[in-house]
Amino acid sequence: MAKTDKIEIQERVTKVAMEMILKFGLRGLNMVDLAKECGLAKATLYKIIGSKEDLIREIALEIFDINIVKVLDPIMKQDDPVLAFNQFLDNYFNYAVESQKILIDQIYKEYPLIEKDVKANYDKMIVKMHHRFIVWQNNKLIRSDINVDYFLESVEALNEFYIRSDYSNEEIIRRLRAVFITAFRGIGILL
Template identity: 25%
Template sequence: MNERSFTNPLYALSGSALMKDKRQKIIDAAETLIAESGFQGLSMHKLAKEAGVAAGTIYRYFSDKEDLLQQVRLEVAQRNAEAIQRDVDESMPLKERFRKMWLNIFDLSVSNIDNLKNRAQYDSLPCVRSHETKEIERKMFSKVDQLFTEGRETGVFKPLDNPVLAALSLEVSVTLARKQSLGYYQLDQDAIEAAIEASWDAIITH
């Protein structure tokens, strides 16, 4: 968000702020519609209506539909990156950090999938691996990277690359969340804790 528009109302009507408002309104509307009706249900007309702008206006901020979707994904990814590492601090013990991020991912996945917002994440993210995407990923996984690097160097974790460690442990939470949302089961608190413990077992040395 442009913070200036909150502290000084004058900025709210200025060119760039207004523009930013419209751009944001369009992106927000896109997310809303995608959450409601999935990715294929997004038409530029519905989007314009939902965002309260004219159809042509969208093309002042995005070169075409693909560009718009790209930027929606970017925004979703950024929000996800923040959510995943929320309340995680380097000063916390290794296991606690692991547990916190595991739960963050699990919660995020459940809500995303429930809202169909997962589509913004799953359908799309794999398709692109642009510079920006990689930037996001680095940010997204900075604390994750640190966790795995630290754990491996102290001999707590197995000597595997970080992405492999992630796939073996943290990303299991995504799989479990998805399955739960599809109705395969309903994990209670104990089951979740057991799953976290098992994920931990996967990567520590025994």
């Protein structure tokens, strides 16, 4: 099998497995069904993905990249914090709530070491966000009297609290939207 073929097959397997998890939950990821859906023998599937945990790690990192990186992208690229946070809110509520619930409620509980891998990537994003907030402070686009680290930690804690809650997704979105808007207004971003 050529290297490009193997990469294409790995990408297809990851995509199909992620779709299965999003549709049926982590327990709905059956390796026999996955192999069948991808047109592979089960033994071939394991040669391509390694272990099921390796596949779940890849999916968790993919969920992080697709959802968290995409959601935070406007903050990284927009010079205007009002535009950045309006785009952030639109992206966040369109993409991130359900996938975060799967990461936290299912993947991290079953595979705690995967949480450390995803957290390492998240920490890199937080460093970039911290820098972005400092630039906005220096340009007097947000309040200069706030501690950026405390602000980011508080928003992260509020997010995790609601994602881990028993509220429906609609209620989580409603509450997080209100909390985020209040927090952003508190640092001087008038949404």
